Amino acid sequence: MYRIGELAKQTGVSPDTLRFYERIGLVHPIARSEGGYRLYGVEAIRRLNFIKQAQALGLTLEEIRAVLEVMEEGRPPCADVRRVLRQKVALLERRIAELTALRNALAERLRWAEAHPDPACDGQDHCVYLDSTPA
Structure with missing residues (x-):
């Protein structure tokens, strides 16, 4: 012990x-x-x-507890684990798509900013690099 x-x-x-x-x-x-x-x-x-x-x-403690409860009931947890893994993969695929879109938007904004290193900017509560549509 x-x-x-x-x-x-x-x-x-x-x-x-x-x-x-x-x-x-x-x-x-x-x-x-x-x-x-x-x-x-x-x-x-x-x-x-x-x-x-x-x-x-990537399983949460709640998901792990659910799997352990299935095991404690004497049932094989494989079907439950497959379901959780499918959900995790789908979630990651959505998150990867979101992050890819964000990276692309940031890269485009950076390309524009680097092409315009000294924009006319009054410094009053905004930055032309962050405006919704750069001029």
């Missing part, structure tokens, strides 16, 4: 994060010592590694 500090060292997750994960239902100590210390088994290491991997792929 591992006390919270030992589990933190084993997994690279801070004790505060472990306490937070316990509060939101992601990890559970299997017992308390006589001194009141949380005690975790080896399954906590597997679970924390699962959580870290899911986070690295």
